Amino acid sequence: MSTFQNGFEECHLFDPQILHDLEFEDQKCASYKPEINLTDPGEGLKIRPLCISDFDKGYLSLLTHLTKVGDISREQFEERFQLMKSQPNLYYTVVVEDTFTHQVVGSATLVKEMHFIRQCASRGRIEDVVVNSSYQGKQLGKLLVDVLTLLSKKVGCYKVSLECLDKMVPFYSKFGYAKEEGQNYMCRRYIPK
Numbered sequence: 213m214s215t216f217q218n219g220f221e222e223c224h225l226f227d228p229q230i231l232h233d234l235e236f237e238d239q240k241c242a243s244y245k246p247e248i249n250l251t252d253p254g255e256g257l258k259i260r261p262l263c264i265s266d267f268d269k270g271y272l273s274l275l276t277h278l279t280k281v282g283d284i285s286r287e288q289f290e291e292r293f294q295l296m297k298s299q300p301n302l303y304y305t306v307v308v309e310d311t312f313t314h315q316v317v318g319s320a321t322l323v324k325e326m327h328f329i330r331q332c333a334s335r336g337r338i339e340d341v342v343v344n345s346s347y348q349g350k351q352l353g354k355l356l357v358d359v360l361t362l363l364s365k366k367v368g369c370y371k372v373s374l375e376c377l378d379k380m381v382p383f384y385s386k387f388g389y390a391k392e393e394g395q396n397y398m399c400r401r402y403i404p405k
């Protein structure tokens with residue numbers, strides 16, 4: 213096994229090579245001004261898979277910009293990380309790290325669900341899209357959603373969907389997401405929002 217693969221074994225939620233293999237420039241959905249991309253998301257910034265060490269890089273506190281997170285211990289985080297990693301090729305959490313501060317400043321997750329329908333097809337769901345408020349407006353949210361949308365196709369999903377507030381519809385429309393006629397999102401909650 214190569215060092216690279218060992219690195220993946222030790223650290224990343226999924227193989228970083230999958231991101232390197234995306235043809236981002238040719239296939240991106242959005243436009244960027246100033247120009248940024250997957251390999252160059254901005255000065256000092258880096259896009260990569262979630263790592264187990266991101267517990268110490270503010271990953272959980274980043275998620276509080278999105279919703280309630282709770283008081284998660286290192287042990288709980290590592291257990292959940294390893295469980296997700298042990299389901300190969302189903303969980304793709306991508307983060308933006310500020311390499312100057314060693315903090316995670318943006319993140320989004322693609323979950324690949326496996327089904328029997330459509331000849332044992334898989335579908336994708338994009339979840340937990342968040343950028344630290346100090347880094348918002350730098351096109352990082354756009355870049356994260358663009359990357360995960362390309363990734364969903366690359367890993368063989370026949371469709372990819374997401375849930376969002378009305379005000380976010382214009383944002384997600386940039387990547388080709390659209391409300392489908394006659395389709396509704398329904399939810400039953402067991403704990404309050």
Ligand SMILES: CC(C)(COP(=O)(O)OP(=O)(O)OC[C@H]1O[C@@H](n2cnc3c(N)ncnc32)[C@H](O)[C@@H]1OP(=O)(O)O)[C@@H](O)C(=O)NCCC(=O)NCCS
Nearest residue numbers: 277278341342343348349350351352353354376379380383
């Ligand atoms: C939504 C969020 C991820 C966007 O990240 P960001 O890095 O600030 O966004 P970008 O700089 O990439 O903005 C890209 C475009 O989306 C638009 N946009 C950004 N945030 C928006 C919002 N909250 N509502 C509507 N449009 C928004 C921008 O105006 C910009 O448009 P342009 O390309 O036409 O100039 C970020 O604001 C965030 O983390 N919000 C809190 C958590 C959240 O609401 N997540 C989404 C859950 S569905």
